[in-house]
Amino acid sequence: MFSQKLEKLTTYxxxxxxxxVVREYGIKPKDIxxxxxxxxxxxxxxxxQEEVSKIVDQMSVYPDDSMYELKEALSKKFSVNDxxxxxxxxxDQVLEFAIHAVEPxxxxxxxxxxxMYEIYAKHIGAEILKTESNFHNLDEFxxxxxxNPDIIFLCLPNNPVGECLDWNDVEKFIQEVDExxxxxxxxxxxxYASFKNSNKKIEPxxxxxxxxxxxxxxxxxxxxxxxxxxxxxxxxxxxISNLYKLRPPFNITTLSLKASIVALSDEEFVNESIKNNFIxxxxxxxxxxxxxxxxxxxxxxxxTIFVEDSTKLSDKLLKKGIIVRNLAGYKMNAIRxxxxxxxxxxxxxxxxxxMV
Amino acid sequence: MFSQKLEKLTTYxxxxxxxxVVREYGIKPKDIxxxxxxxxxxxxxxxxQEEVSKIVDQMSVYPDDSMYELKEALSKKFSVNDxxxxxxxxxDQVLEFAIHAVEPxxxxxxxxxxxMYEIYAKHIGAEILKTESNFHNLDEFxxxxxxNPDIIFLCLPNNPVGECLDWNDVEKFIQEVDExxxxxxxxxxxxYASFKNSNKKIEPxxxxxxxxxxxxxxxxxxxxxxxxxxxxxxxxxxxISNLYKLRPPFNITTLSLKASIVALSDEEFVNESIKNNFIxxxxxxxxxxxxxxxxxxxxxxxxTIFVEDSTKLSDKLLKKGIIVRNLAGYKMNAIRxxxxxxxxxxxxxxxxxxMV
Numbered sequence: 284m285f286s287q288k289l290e291k292l293t294t295y296x297x298x299x300x301x302x303x304v305v306r307e308y309g310i311k312p313k314d315i316x317x318x319x320x321x322x323x324x325x326x327x328x329x330x331x332q333e334e335v336s337k338i339v340d341q342m343s344v345y346p347d348d349s350m351y352e353l354k355e356a357l358s359k360k361f362s363v364n365d366x367x368x369x370x371x372x373x374x375d376q377v378l379e380f381a382i383h384a385v386e387p388x389x390x391x392x393x394x395x396x397x398x399m400y401e402i403y404a405k406h407i408g409a410e411i412l413k414t415e416s417n418f419h420n421l422d423e424f425x426x427x428x429x430x431n432p433d434i435i436f437l438c439l440p441n442n443p444v445g446e447c448l449d450w451n452d453v454e455k456f457i458q459e460v461d462e463x464x465x466x467x468x469x470x471x472x473x474x475y476a477s478f479k480n481s482n483k484k485i486e487p488x489x490x491x492x493x494x495x496x497x498x499x500x501x502x503x504x505x506x507x508x509x510x511x512x513x514x515x516x517x518x519x520x521x522x523i524s525n526l527y528k529l530r531p532p533f534n535i536t537t538l539s540l541k542a543s544i545v546a547l548s549d550e551e552f553v554n555e556s557i558k559n560n561f562i563x564x565x566x567x568x569x570x571x572x573x574x575x576x577x578x579x580x581x582x583x584x585x586x587t588i589f590v591e592d593s594t595k596l597s598d599k600l601l602k603k604g605i606i607v608r609n610l611a612g613y614k615m616n617a618i619r620x621x622x623x624x625x626x627x628x629x630x631x632x633x634x635x636x637x638m639v
Numbered sequence: 640m641f642s643q644k645l646e647k648l649t650t651y652x653x654x655x656x657x658x659x660v661v662r663e664y665g666i667k668p669k670d671i672x673x674x675x676x677x678x679x680x681x682x683x684x685x686x687x688q689e690e691v692s693k694i695v696d697q698m699s700v701y702p703d704d705s706m707y708e709l710k711e712a713l714s715k716k717f718s719v720n721d722x723x724x725x726x727x728x729x730x731d732q733v734l735e736f737a738i739h740a741v742e743p744x745x746x747x748x749x750x751x752x753x754x755m756y757e758i759y760a761k762h763i764g765a766e767i768l769k770t771e772s773n774f775h776n777l778d779e780f781x782x783x784x785x786x787n788p789d790i791i792f793l794c795l796p797n798n799p800v801g802e803c804l805d806w807n808d809v810e811k812f813i814q815e816v817d818e819x820x821x822x823x824x825x826x827x828x829x830x831y832a833s834f835k836n837s838n839k840k841i842e843p844x845x846x847x848x849x850x851x852x853x854x855x856x857x858x859x860x861x862x863x864x865x866x867x868x869x870x871x872x873x874x875x876x877x878x879i880s881n882l883y884k885l886r887p888p889f890n891i892t893t894l895s896l897k898a899s900i901v902a903l904s905d906e907e908f909v910n911e912s913i914k915n916n917f918i919x920x921x922x923x924x925x926x927x928x929x930x931x932x933x934x935x936x937x938x939x940x941x942x943t944i945f946v947e948d949s950t951k952l953s954d955k956l957l958k959k960g961i962i963v964r965n966l967a968g969y970k971m972n973a974i975r976x977x978x979x980x981x982x983x984x985x986x987x988x989x990x991x992x993x994m995v
Contacts, residue, residue: 289884336692343682384642464640510701524650533868537866
């Protein structure tokens with residue numbers, strides 16, 4: 284009954300909520316520190332919480348499907364036209380639209396990068412091409428151009444590794460790529476990268492002049508709305524109008540729409556989160572130096588630390604109620620830790636120092 | 640750059656929010672009566688509102704992607720196993736998974752039925768087969784079996800028409816269809832239909848014995864959570880495990896997950912909504928009889944009324960702040976009105992009686 288392509292796909296097994304697993308070790312929910320999904324440890328803006336609370340009686344009502352207000356706010360923020368914007372249920376969904384719209388035979392990405400590129404590409408049976416390095420190495424991308432990818436993914440900065448290319452270098456690369464190849468620039472952590480180093484900053488309006496660039500951004504990270512599933516794509520009208528053809532109506536919730544609109548009006552919360560993030564990140568870097576652990580300089584809200592045995596270490600941390608991401612699945616003997624609040628990080632250092 | 644299939648697709652143009660249009664006529668938001676999208680006019684359960692309000696500080700946190708609690712609650716309600724359940728961002732998304740999983744060459748549906756069947760099927764370039772009648776006529780479906788559809792859609796009860804087949808008749812039909820053809824039974828309005836007439840009731844557990852039946856349900860209608868985008872599919876493990884391969888992680892929001900779990904614990908709200916719906920529907924039927932308007936007996940929360948000129952009438956209603964669905968796009972000279980609250984319906988009758 285089902286398409287043959289499904290046979291090659293493995294089911295994404297979420298398993299029991301990790302909180303339940305931790306509770307099996309007798310740890311109280313309030314004592315669990317989850318630093319595994321790069322959520323904003325400062326939560327989200329109080330203004331957003333207030334405004335969303337006010338409209339819980341509107342949960343029965345479909346959202347405004349034109350997403351007029353949200354697009355207005357994004358247009359203003361990025362100095363682009365509303366016709367250059369598409370909203371997705373997370374930027375994931377914009378990636379999904381793009382992949383289904385192009386139906387690529389081959390896609391190209393860094394060896395270690397955001398898992399959904401490969402997952403969505405496999406949904407339509409595309410061949411996955413990867414560069415050799417875990418980092419984005421543009422020379423390796425150049426070499427692979429002769430394999431004729433239809434889509435190239437650049438994750439800037441790169442999840443789950445943390446590094447980030449300079450925009451100048453990316454722009455040179457873009458100019459070497461055939462105009463018929465769609466280049467997707469995933470800027471999920473751009474707010475962090477551009478704060479740390481202006482050379483990493485991508486201005487979405489600068490990509491509009493290219494025929495073949497799609498920029499994606501999200502409210503899940505710096506804006507602290509990971510649970511609300513709102514992201515966006517920015518590109519020229521030709522690209523956006525094509526992606527729009529595959530967008531299901533009402534693809535974000537009524538409360539998510541409100542949350543993201545209000546979030547854009549409270550940049551102070553975002554800036555404060557980012558500032559704190561890098562103050563706390565310094566503590567992780569110092570911890571690593573003290574302990575002689577190799578880490579990757581990060582332009583995000585997480586840090587990737589190489590360890591002796593990442594699987595053993597993550598398990599040991601789990602038993603203490605600290606949830607981190609084991610990167611063994613990416614063939615990296617490393618753990619990825621979301622930078623938490625001062626209090627959370629204190630606890631992490633206290634426990635981690637006994638283990639490494 | 641884009642797949643050729645896109646050329647045949649038209650963009651879903653949401654346009655300006657209809658509330659803005661009405662405001663252009665100088666009508667205050669509080670005076671607008673929107674009876675166009677079959678939302679629950681009683682909103683959603685107060686318990687749901689309370690519980691969602693309590694977790695607005697959790698908007699930064701991704702939902703439990705196993706959806707353990709929600710599946711537990713649905714399993715209990717429908718006496719099925721959690722492996723028989725998949726959750727979608729609205730039942731729409733479950734339909735989308737099914738269509739992408741089967742990749743049908745041809746799909747079969749009633750002439751007038753839920754628009755998304757055709758839209759999603761076109762996304763993958765399928766040929767659309769339709770029966771002649773606007774109603775579901777199983778003999779017409781039988782005739783079309785020789786055209787070899789890969790998916791058959793049955794909308795029970797049928798949106799936007801309102802009629803509903805008896806389960807006994809549907810079951811006979813199922814047994815005549817080749818086991819390799821996926822039959823999707825869309826039960827978005829089942830809570831209403833089964834309340835009105837037990838012959839219309841579909842027990843999802845009864846479909847598990849068939850190799851090829853997928854049942855879909857939603858929280859958007861009787862449960863009053865249209866804005867929260869939560870639906871579900873129920874089928875045998877073979878079907879569900881295949882659909883699961885195409886499910887993106889975190890496909891509903893943290894607040895939607897909470898809302899739907901709590902909604903299932905407040906059946907009193909649902910029953911009260913349904914009871915009121917049919918009390919008020921009687922008033923529409925009586926109004927139609929008085930005015931000599933033909934209407935379709937409805938098993939849903941809306942009523943389809945044939946009029947002299949549905950486009951003119953919907954426009955006239957719009958100018959008075961009443962938003963209904965004009966079915967001219969479905970080639971029916973009729974309007975579809977969601978059954979509102981007593982107060983809303985009073986206003987509708989007051990205005991409508993001067994127009995028809």
